[in-house]
Amino acid sequence: xxxxxxxxxxxxxxxxxxxxxxxxxxxxxxxxxxxxxxxxxxxxxxxxxxxxxxxxxxxxxxxxxxxxxxxxxxxxxxxxxxxxxxxxxxxxxxxxxxxxxxxxxxx
Numbered sequence: 001x002x003x004x005x006x007x008x009x010x011x012x013x014x015x016x017x018x019x020x021x022x023x024x025x026x027x028x029x030x031x032x033x034x035x036x037x038x039x040x041x042x043x044x045x046x047x048x049x050x051x052x053x054x055x056x057x058x059x060x061x062x063x064x065x066x067x068x069x070x071x072x073x074x075x076x077x078x079x080x081x082x083x084x085x086x087x088x089x090x091x092x093x094x095x096x097x098x099x100x101x102x103x104x105x106x107x
Contacts, residue, residue, distance in 0.1 A: 004062045004101045007034040016062065028054035035062055037100035045099035059106035065099060 014022035036045040
């Protein structure tokens with residue numbers, strides 16, 4: 001499995017291997033969290049704006065997003081293709097959940 005690259009407000013803050021974790025300290029306020037795979041061939045990424053309050057700890061779980069279909073070609077390499085309808089249905093002007101990974105709060 002690929003590692004997940006985590007960005008806060010467009011700045012890469014860590015790369016998380018399978019079953020790994022990272023800790024990031026950020027100031028309070030609204031921040032855009034983005035998760036993408038290393039050397040991603042995806043059309044899009046997970047991206048969401050969250051409000052963070054001072055003095056609180058927030059935990060998220062990053063997991064594979066099953067938005068892609070595996071293609072096998074006996075004459076060539078294995079590749080991924082995304083279903084365009086899935087991508088259009090899983091994004092808004094402010095968020096996107098159609099990349100290789102998805103992220104949810106760990107409640």
